[in-house]
Amino acid sequence: MNLKDWGLDSFFEEEYQTYNKEEEILRGRVTLEHKHIYRVQVEDGERLASISGKLRHQAVGRDGFPAVGDWVVLREGGEGRAVIDAILPRRSKFTRREAGFHIDEQIVAANVDTVFLVMGTDQDFNLRRMERYLSVAWESGAMPVIVLTKADLCPDIEKKRAQVAHIAVGVPIHIVSAINGQGIEELQAYLTSGRTVALTGSSGVGKSTLINCLADSELLETGEVRADGRGRHTTTHRELVRLPEGGLLLDTPGMRLLKMWEDEGGVDHTFSDILKWAQKCKFSDCAHETEPGCAVQEAIDQGLLDAARLQNYRKLGRELAYLERKKDAGAMRSERERWKKQKVQYRKNTRHRR
Known part of the structure; x- marks a missing residue:
């Protein structure tokens, strides 16, 4: 199997050149992760692999471990298995904050070219959630594409398309139906040979069904939607699959709440209209609340800006500020732990020399 069919290009070829050619290494891409056992596509097929000690x-957090979509350096491990020694730099990564109180980064997908942000046109339709997904997508380095599913069940589909277009200026929007095949051919244009597309969205939006339509086969199990419109988690893991036409698809478990991990301008990109109005405010430090000469509030009063959109912008800003404070505290704890380990190791070495 030619690894170019799995997305290997000049960017990653150059990274592999930095490794010592005298050493026997394998090149491969992670296609599945399960409890720190990885399935990796190499040139002569698939290998099960574990990570080296x-x-x-060296891994400081979760981002130091391989993720689905990563290109890795492996060596033979015996009994048909392999050992992952290194992860190549990621060209893009779609991340979120881990669920729960623990502050850590979870990589949803790595080295993705395009992210399909899938949202149903039924009870799942939520503009505020789409703003959050767009912010994370812009941060990832991949190109966001919005996919509105279940078009056959929505009588006012064009109205909903217009609502989405209002908050996602310049982002391609595709309306699809797995029942009648509407829009499927448009999405296939993103899945050219060696290109990687990740799908993300809430449970029940039809991601697995959409993948089966794009592949024209039953690659993934699909589930029914409950009476309240919420779907069951038919996808419980991340897996990279290759389509017969050559494109690569990465499905992800449904995420009703996508907590942000960092901001490299994703929020500002998503809410660029608010920032444009803010530039017209009388005061440069305007909080857009009750200040005189606030252009943002004037735009809301004139119906040019949605008040709920401003509220969501503030909410994401507070979330990122809180996360930065937690990260700083976590970094200090990690640094103390690192020095403790070094001190213990130094004492052991000293006793050994005696």
Whole structure:
């Protein structure tokens, strides 16, 4: 199997050149992760692989471990298995904050070219959630594409398209139906040979069904939608699959709440209209609340800006500010732990020399 069919290009070829050619290494891409056992596509097929002790020791957080979509450096491990020694730099990564109180990064998909942000036109339709998904997508480095599903069940589909277009200026929007095949051919244009597309969205929006339509086969299990419109989690893991036409698809578990991890301008990109109005405010430090000469509030009063959109912008801003404070505290704890380990190791080495 030619690894170019799995997305290997000049960017990653150049990264592989930095490794010592005298060492026997394998090149491969992670296609599935399950409890720190990875399935990796290499040139002569698939291998099950574990991570080396060195890589495990060097990993500071979750982002230090391989994720689905990563290109990795492997070596033979015996009994048909392999060992992952290194992860190549990621060209893009779609991340979120881990669920719960623990502050850590979870990589949803790595080295993705396009992210399909899938949203149903039924009870799942939620503009505020789409703003959040767009912010994370812009941060990832991949190109966001909005996919509105279940078009055959929506009598006012063009109205909903217009609502989405209002908050996602310049982002392609496709309306699809798995029942009658509407829009499927348009999406296939993104899945040219070696290109990677990740799908993300809430449970029940039809991601698995959409993948089966794009592949024209039953690649993934699909589930029914409950009476309240919420779907069951038919996808419980991330897996990279190759389509017969050559494109690569990465499905992800349904995420009704996508907590942000960092902001490299994604929020500002998503809410660029608010920032444009803010530039016209009388005061540069305007909080857009009760200040005189606030252009943002004037735009809301004139119906040019949605008040709920401003509220969501503030909410994401507070979330990122809180996360930065937690990260700083976490970094200090990690640094103390690192010095403790070094101190213990130093004492062991000193006793050994005696």
